[in-house]
Amino acid sequence: MNTNPARGMRDFLPEDVRRRQYVIGVIADVYQRYGFEPLETPAVENIETLLGKYGEEGDRLIFKILKRGEGAEAGQADLALRYDLTVPLARVVAEHRARLPKFFKRYQVQPVWRADRPQKGRFREFYQCDVDAIGSRAMVVEAELLSAAGDVLSRLGFASYTLRLNHRGVLSGLLEAAGVPAGLHGDALVALDKLDKVGPEGVAAELRQRGVPDAGAGMLLEFFSSVAAAQHTAAADPAAFNRAVLDRLETLLAGTRSEAMGELRDIVRLLVPGGAGAHVRLDPSLARGLSYYTGAIFEIAVPDLAGSLGGGGRYDNLIGMFLGSEVPACGISLGLERILVVMGERGMFPDNLAKAPADVMVTQWSVDGVPDALRLAAELRSEGLRVEVYPEADKLGRQLKYASSRAIPFVTVVGDEEAATGMVTVKNLGTGEQQRVPRAGVGGVLRRG
């Protein structure tokens, strides 16, 4: 019998869960400080809710659920596991609009499923940590979201991370200015997005292969390469770097796409100095695959990690696909698994996460003493201590060995002598010291230890 979890799925043992809960706790705390409220939605959605929202590639990766009963044999699917948290949010907003505030700000930490081929930091079941703000077109939303995501990373101990920022409208304008036919915009973006991975020559080759005219491709590449080269000097004065990129974009676009340019300028202007704003970099080559983005787009990068730690953007049309009328929206998703992978590699978890599962272990002396041992455990628990009871009467040495192997700092021993005098022996497994104390004083000794 093969006992592996299903492909791309994982079991989380206690240490894993403690780490996950720690990170999720930080994320929830930061998001709540920005006024976001929690939301949860079902793992399963009606399949038509999901199809057509993620682009062709995305649709292929949706885990579909076959019809039950009569429809089962036809092999048709009517349900699917959710692919992200954004589309379910859009459905929720459309469904419950009357009960939600005018500006609905929610965060959501739940697993999503993708029928991808697993890889490093990539799984078929993984948690996303989304924050989204619904109902406003103001760029305050973008600025606050970037700031919140940056706060999360800082609180977790990330020092050098980049919040890449771009705008779908500006990208389209650039492609137009370069003379790329509208039908090839998608292909061109896919190729340009790989600039940091395959370099200018690689991108040029791919552009040619995808049928983009050489003249336009050359112009785009030259621009992107010079911006990329300047990134290395951007750390000293990020604001100046971003303004310089904006000015160059302005020149290239020659007055077109003024609305998109205005939005980018607003975001950069609104970033609070000293906070996450110092990590925001305008990056005209950032594209992002999901088809529902309409305005600003973000991606979170850290050094030495292929792929991103998270991403997001503005999607003003998605909710309208469910509701009929348009509702503006913008959000960011953090990838919990990738954060955990990087934090694990860099030893970024606090020491106390590895802490023992209990403060004290109550040993067993004899079968006759079991009821009294359980009573002692109950007394200590009522004092707020975490108490593990060794489940069997066994050699004392074996019980101590077990407590020691579990890193439990204290054990109590009640043998015949203690029982006769109403005393309890408390042993500190760290120092080896032990003392015999009156039963009522055990809790005090343990807390002091």
Add this chain to the structure above:
RNA sequence: GUGAGUGUAGCUCAGUGGUAGAGCUCCGGAUUGUGGAUCCGGCUGUCGCGGGUUCGAUCCCCGUCACUCACCCCA
């Protein structure tokens, strides 16, 4: 969907065309009211699965499955 690598004890891994070993873990003992260190002893394998070549395959060949990594795409 494409490509590469790896599948041997609970874990990490050696190894050989004549059906297997180490370290760690685990269990027992030295020490039946005292753990971590040390010493002694012990358990565990359809060598991923199916087929082929061979007198004989864990080893060579083919297929298959799983895992890992990379591409694609993405968090």
